Amino acid sequence: MATNKEHISKQFDADLEEVRTRVLQMGGFVEEQIEYAIEALTSGNEELIDQVITRDHRVNAMEVSIDEICNQIIARRQPTASDLRMIMMVIKTITDLERIGDEAAKIARMAKLIYSSDRMHIPRFNEIKHVASIAMDMLHKALDSFARLDLNAAAQIVRQDEFVDEEFRSILRQLITFMMEDPRKISTCLEIVFIAKAIERIGDHAKNMSEYVVYMVKGKDVRHVTADQIEQEIRE
Amino acid sequence: MATNKEHISKQFDADLEEVRTRVLQMGGFVEEQIEYAIEALTSGNEELIDQVITRDHRVNAMEVSIDEICNQIIARRQPTASDLRMIMMVIKTITDLERIGDEAAKIARMAKLIYSSDRMHIPRFNEIKHVASIAMDMLHKALDSFARLDLNAAAQIVRQDEFVDEEFRSILRQLITFMMEDPRKISTCLEIVFIAKAIERIGDHAKNMSEYVVYMVKGKDVRHVTADQIEQEIRE
Numbered sequence: 039m040a041t042n043k044e045h046i047s048k049q050f051d052a053d054l055e056e057v058r059t060r061v062l063q064m065g066g067f068v069e070e071q072i073e074y075a076i077e078a079l080t081s082g083n084e085e086l087i088d089q090v091i092t093r094d095h096r097v098n099a100m101e102v103s104i105d106e107i108c109n110q111i112i113a114r115r116q117p118t119a120s121d122l123r124m125i126m127m128v129i130k131t132i133t134d135l136e137r138i139g140d141e142a143a144k145i146a147r148m149a150k151l152i153y154s155s156d157r158m159h160i161p162r163f164n165e166i167k168h169v170a171s172i173a174m175d176m177l178h179k180a181l182d183s184f185a186r187l188d189l190n191a192a193a194q195i196v197r198q199d200e201f202v203d204e205e206f207r208s209i210l211r212q213l214i215t216f217m218m219e220d221p222r223k224i225s226t227c228l229e230i231v232f233i234a235k236a237i238e239r240i241g242d243h244a245k246n247m248s249e250y251v252v253y254m255v256k257g258k259d260v261r262h263v264t265a266d267q268i269e270q271e272i273r274e
Numbered sequence: 275m276a277t278n279k280e281h282i283s284k285q286f287d288a289d290l291e292e293v294r295t296r297v298l299q300m301g302g303f304v305e306e307q308i309e310y311a312i313e314a315l316t317s318g319n320e321e322l323i324d325q326v327i328t329r330d331h332r333v334n335a336m337e338v339s340i341d342e343i344c345n346q347i348i349a350r351r352q353p354t355a356s357d358l359r360m361i362m363m364v365i366k367t368i369t370d371l372e373r374i375g376d377e378a379a380k381i382a383r384m385a386k387l388i389y390s391s392d393r394m395h396i397p398r399f400n401e402i403k404h405v406a407s408i409a410m411d412m413l414h415k416a417l418d419s420f421a422r423l424d425l426n427a428a429a430q431i432v433r434q435d436e437f438v439d440e441e442f443r444s445i446l447r448q449l450i451t452f453m454m455e456d457p458r459k460i461s462t463c464l465e466i467v468f469i470a471k472a473i474e475r476i477g478d479h480a481k482n483m484s485e486y487v488v489y490m491v492k493g494k495d496v497r498h499v500t501a502d503q504i505e506q507e508i509r510e
Contacts, residue, residue, distance in 0.1 A: 098498040102498070109358060109362060112348065112358055113355065113358055116352040119349065123345070129362075129365070130369070133366070133369065210464070214460055214461060217453065217460050218457045224450055224453050224454055224460075235471075261337075262331065
């Protein structure tokens with residue numbers, strides 16, 4: 039019986055290793071999508087813009103396929119306790135990764151609109167680049183924290199998320215000023231509002247992902263709580 | 275053995291009934307949140323605005339608690355095949371319901387901004403009311419389709435989603451015109467843009483929910499496909 043259990047556990051470990059590798063591959067691909075989307079936005083490289091948009095279907099396919107593998111693992115290995123929590127963490131994580139992919143494609147579509155119309159003033163996107171770099175750092179930390187089951191990143195990510203939200207509001211105020219000064223810029227500014235919003239949502243998804251890791255490790259659900267409460271949880 | 279299996283199956287059915295009832299309760303509560311948010315927005319009833327915002331934590335609590343029940347069912351009953359797909363449908367459905375709740379709270383927060391600032395022109399929100407009524411109909415259909423495992427609604431919801439997306443773009447064009455005509459209206463118009471965006475996202479979530487039902491019933495993943503393809507799937 040012990041041998042049998044060990045055998046099942048080994049199979050389960052192998053399955054899990056496979057699924058975790060796939061999630062990290064998906065995560066790496068999604069990181070690339072955001073990076074390319076921001077590069078395409080700031081450079082106006084239309085080929086890169088189209089590449090981000092067409093590659094989005096690969097993110098979707100990865101989600102569907104990892105989901106399927108998770109269902110098979112549950113059905114075959116019938117995991118309980120922390121093994122089950124691990125699978126649940128994966129299922130939730132890939133949903134957020136897929137939505138981050140959607141936001142990257144959205145940024146690329148907005149870039150297309152900005153460059154395709156015959157407009158005089160293409161802004162320099164300095165603030166957008168800055169807030170995007172923070173959101174990308176959050177995603178990278180969330181993936182690291184997933185890979186290593188490291189809780190220290192979680193509270194850090196929640197705090198970065200608050201910063202990204204503040205930056206979004208500051209960009210919004212700036213854009214409102216631009217629009218008031220020159221109503222001909224309203225359309226372009228609105229597209230930049232949607233880009234800033236997409237970046238803010240990428241931060242939200244990275245935050246969700248880090249919370250699943252806390253749930254996996256501590257067995258406690260820390261969604262919908264503050265950074266202070268999460269730090270408390272981790273210390274306990 | 276057969277008796278034992280039947281016994282397990284009966285327990286499982288009872289568990290499932292319990293969890294489905296809870297999802298429908300959560301769905302009803304979320305429907306109410308959208309309804310109140312739109313009513314609060316159009317009437318300017320500040321008490322109602324605050325009520326929507328403070329009630330959002332109950333949506334979050336419902337998600338966490340149903341999630342926990344699902345984990346317990348998987349660990350105890352070790353469901354496979356369609357039973358497992360049912361649980362997976364529930365887990366994904368409540369994630370979307372929780373996010374719809376967030377959008378309702380967002381609408382209420384925007385309403386608060388619109389009414390709290392000393393502005394002369396509060397618009398009549400006719401277009402917003404119209405598109406919100408369609409998004410609410412989509413959510414209602416998605417919940418019905420979840421309750422009855424009825425596939426006919428799915429393709430219908432996907433088509434309604436396309437209509438909501440078009441309406442969003444039309445509202446956006448209208449708001450751009452308003453902003454250009456009177457730059458003093460820019461802040462209010464931007465808040466209405468975010469409200470329209472929130473409604474459009476409610477439609478997206480309802481669409482996700484209907485796709486999970488197709489997956490549950492047909493065992494095929496129809497995320498990321500067109501309405502035509504879904505109709506094809508259902509006919510097969």
